[in-house]
Amino acid sequence: MKKNIWLLCALLSISLQAQENKDKAFINRIYDTALSDSNSYDWLNHLSNQIGGRLSGSIQAEQAVDYTFKVIEDLNLDKVWKQDITVPKWVRGTPEFAYMELSPGATTNIPILALGGSVATPSLGIKAELIEVSSLDELKALGKKAVSGKIVFFNRPMDPKMINTFSAYSKAVDQRSKGAAEAAKYGAVGVIVRSMNLRLDDFPHTGGMSYGDLPDSMKIPAAAVSTNHANFLSTTLALNPSLKFYFKQNCRTLADVPSHNVIGEIKGSEFPEEIIVVGGHLDSWDVGDGAHDDGAGCVQSMAVLEILKKLNYNPKRTIRVVMFMNEENGLRGGTAYASRANELGERHIFALESDSGGFTPRGFSFDATTENMTQIMEWKTYFEPYMAHSFTKGGSGADIGPLKKEGIVLAGLRPDSQRYFDHHHAATDTFDAVNKRELDMGAAAMTALVYLFDRYGIETTEIK
């Protein structure tokens, strides 16, 4: 009897080792295919250079819908469709204009970009004194008397000491997202924000902002200045506290318009009702070409299915690619996708988003239970040969966030973050800033992870 148990254990161990070797070999083939035979870089070239910036509600956004629909149609998937949604439509209008005025007539032009969602200035623009603050707290401490009638200049830089630049972004972005809403409460007439960029350069970076529950009558316009111009303004302001800043922008929010998520899937052969999603977002800001944010994530997600198809992989579970619309200023695509999944009673077990740039992948972060993390951490070794084995517990992606519930693991691809904010939401987010190999390695890492979730599912207490 004892002998039999030993034999069983030995056989089991041999079989586990054999499966492990099979997985290793398959992941190796995934990388080989991604690095030598993927079309994702060409797709990104098209999205960036033939379509360009794809703000929700724009013609370009719909061109991107049609283009990616066509791309995944050609992948010969089991099903490809568009999900109808409506999206907000904010438009920049004619180019913004701004200057700093030391004395009447002595002006220096300053490049600005209206923040996404901002109201326009009056048609003649706004001219007022600047008051520089480094935080919402400092604004509060200054109070109505100091702020009223002025343009508030938020100038706290992203912290260069943080190794992960997304952490530095999180700690600075309140100035952009809430600055105008807060400054308005103290009677400010406008807001200028230092760009969310660690590099010193001349490019203003736009990005979403919200007025919260502020009534329309109290909304004030907000725009970003480049890091170099923020430093220049700050230095000049210290010497000339009464200098004036003028800016003019005629952006506005129009009525919602129809748009789409783009979806395709390979049906699972054993557990078709268990769905695995991989995706990025199709929309981008209107400046730059949305190459890193998030053209890269879209083409990598399509590449996951392309690679599995090229390898004639027959998945156990249903593997779905979703190009979400409207991540940047509304999250309507992600919200609609999750709510439709709920309506249909679909069971998603894993969702992976790539929305941190097309740089060398360092690993993934997982929004998962401790139980699932234990399972996932065992897969780390598969990613070591590719140096993509930084597995952490943490966030995933904005678009897949609404899918969160019991019984699903969410994950985000985590590429090297050092260069990301040089390009994020700026005219510098262009195709030439993406390296083909880095992009392909991201797609390979994503495919490998999707493969493992497809093979092994997720350990979970049975849910209905």
Next chain:
Amino acid sequence: MKKNIWLLCALLSISLQAQENKDKAFINRIYDTALSDSNSYDWLNHLSNQIGGRLSGSIQAEQAVDYTFKVIEDLNLDKVWKQDITVPKWVRGTPEFAYMELSPGATTNIPILALGGSVATPSLGIKAELIEVSSLDELKALGKKAVSGKIVFFNRPMDPKMINTFSAYSKAVDQRSKGAAEAAKYGAVGVIVRSMNLRLDDFPHTGGMSYGDLPDSMKIPAAAVSTNHANFLSTTLALNPSLKFYFKQNCRTLADVPSHNVIGEIKGSEFPEEIIVVGGHLDSWDVGDGAHDDGAGCVQSMAVLEILKKLNYNPKRTIRVVMFMNEENGLRGGTAYASRANELGERHIFALESDSGGFTPRGFSFDATTENMTQIMEWKTYFEPYMAHSFTKGGSGADIGPLKKEGIVLAGLRPDSQRYFDHHHAATDTFDAVNKRELDMGAAAMTALVYLFDRYGIETTEIK
């Protein structure tokens, strides 16, 4: 007694933990300083944009000597000096010219770059049929009859499937380094080599080559074509096997000239006779600005001493920065440095080179004994928070190679390698391709490693 041993162990463990925490905290300060208060990016700007390409023996190379000497003089080190050496002087001459000819008069110009060390063509150029091969073995198999009188076109691409691009480089570079010497033996009249570049673009990449012991009379000229042009030539050649290739270059090797290594040091306070070296190479190819190769390594090495100085660190051992001259086409600087160290009976315990580009550091590779590797691997955890903890046994750097002997650990900084060969030895090796944070993080990792070697030395059987 037993109680005393326990007490001793407890105290020892507390003290070890305290020291570990102290090291962690100091390394954290190193990173903070590198990321917020280092001048290395500005130094690189000067080397790249005020001096530019710095081929050994050129005026630019000596300008780089003077500039870096001045920079480290200003760091207030204990000693700064130049080491006299002589270097080979190869010059490119007037720009190369080449075309492909389908029939008389039907020509298409092809950008080429003479390989470093190549002889000139005759003054009227060379025109001959092309014969494409993918390896030195294939050349050998073809033999004299097929090759004689022709221009050999080496066109084996770097393997895109290799994750580490330096491995792919090693497997392809024999075509460049030995192609001409081998082809000459079979009567070829010239050699054209596909650039060592994984990216498809229009830039030819130069680089060193050797004729081995070939007599002057047998030397044939060699040049590189871009990856795009290599593909174009190959395709056209398949359709038109009798097409001709013309090229003309008037590069030549002049007499050796004097040059310098640039050296500075902080004297050790406890073991001044134990020397730690950190360095890169000052020379570069003449095309591009030598920003990644190896301006980055030079400024990072200078930054190591800058950072330690800023932190008022008083080293136990002597810490020396060396900017080596002539890595690209002779290694005279590295050789001379080691031989002078031998003459003086200096004892080097650790040498670290950065010569793999200024990209995000992934870790280090060590040329070390098993005993030393055990010691070094214990330090890995210090680098984990900075994601620079890939520690492997392997090569170090060309310039510090000659220092190898018993009792010294050699190491190379290993940055992310994906983009490196887009820039290596080409017009694209410019300052804008370097990201400040990535550069600074490399300097920080190097400083942290130098700090640990300074604190703890290396475990070694006593040598005389």
